[in-house]
Amino acid sequence: MSLASLGISAGFMVGWCIAAQIARRVTRRLLTNEGIVPVLMNEAIAAAELCACCFELIIVADNFGVAAYAIFLFMLTVWWGKVWGDASACPYTHMEDMLEGRTTFKEMALRTWAELMGGCCVYRIVQVFWWLEFAETHKGRAFEECSADLKVSPYVGAAIEGVATLLCRLASKAISEKEPKFSSYIDSFIGTSLVVAAFNFSGGYFNPVLATALKWGCRGHTNLEHIIVYWIGACVGAVLSVPIFKLPKVRRFLLGEQKEKEE
Incomplete structure (x- = not known):
């Protein structure tokens, strides 16, 4: 091209x-x-x-x-x-935010x-x-029937979307607390890397709204499978990031010296 x-x-x-x-x-x-x-x-x-x-x-x-x-x-x-x-x-x-009491x-x-x-x-x-x-x-894309990006079983796809979302959210929370130089670039690089890693398996959407807008009703999965992978999988991963990020071992691993000084 x-x-x-x-x-x-x-x-x-x-x-x-x-x-x-x-x-x-x-x-x-x-x-x-x-x-x-x-x-x-x-x-x-x-x-x-x-x-x-x-x-x-x-x-x-x-x-x-x-x-x-x-x-x-x-x-x-x-x-x-x-x-x-x-x-x-x-x-x-x-x-x-709702779990944290902010909304x-x-x-x-x-x-x-x-x-x-x-x-x-x-x-x-x-x-x-x-x-x-x-x-x-x-050419031909405007009215072309779309195909799902899910190349694995719905449950494996949900696990991929969930784990990747969990990792992405943990990284974002750590970056937000540490505020390193070029934090936005680091956060974007981590998110993009995870998307690329999952691209050939689930599509790497990590966002239910994005997945629904782009792939709802596409050939290759049912609507229920779409919900399981892109809504339940991603949302469970994100929600789990809230309590996991509060675990002392996780905070020590992610925040490093900053956490040690606080202790």
């Missing part, structure tokens, strides 16, 4: 990032900072940005390989970490709903872009 096609994919993702940033600024101007509505809008915008870019990352992975996919994902993750603010576009982060069940449910709306509704816009076929890599 030509580099021109890769450039078009890159331009599409950059365009979405710019559009999402504009949407965030407009939202801040039109809505007050009080109440749940601005929070839900930010989550919906972040989820739409995430899913739109990841739809195009599928094109990149299919035509230019996992290495190109990983480079783009790493750069995007760094960007999102800088501009999303309190939004996460991922429901299990709110589950963690309520109602807010968790509303944020998850907003993320699903933003992530799932954006496909129609992506589909139009693919239908225009600006790049040769888009």
Whole structure:
């Protein structure tokens, strides 16, 4: 495939990032900072940005390989970490907050709903872009039947998504506490590495909203299997990270000298 096609994919993702940033600024101007509505809008915008870019990352992975996919994902993750603010576009982060007493069940449910709306509704816009076929890599993709990325049994896939999510969340918590130099780059590198490691087994989504927006109803797994792998697997892994991170041995391992000094 030509580099021109890769450039078009890159331009599409950059365009979405710019559009999402504009949407965030407009939202801040039109809505007050009080109440749940601005929070839900930010989550919906972040989820739409995430899913739109990841739809195009599928094109990149299919035509230019996992290495190109990983480079783009790493750069995007760094960007999102800088501009999303309190939004996460991922429901299990709110589950963690609820367990820690930082949010309520109602807010968790509303944020998850907003993320699903933003992530799932954006496909129609992506589909139009693919239908225009600006790049040769888009030919026939707009109305192509999608295939699941799950290459193992649903229970193995759930274990992979769960364990990888657990490791990712433990790393993020440790980085958040230690605040090392280039912390956002380190966090993004760890997340991207885990995605690449799981890519050929479960797809490496580690985000129920992202998996649902991209792969719900695709050929290769039932809807129940999708829920088991991408919702139950990932959410259980994230929820387990809360008590596991509090274990003294885990904290000593992850936080090192900082923990020893505290003791």
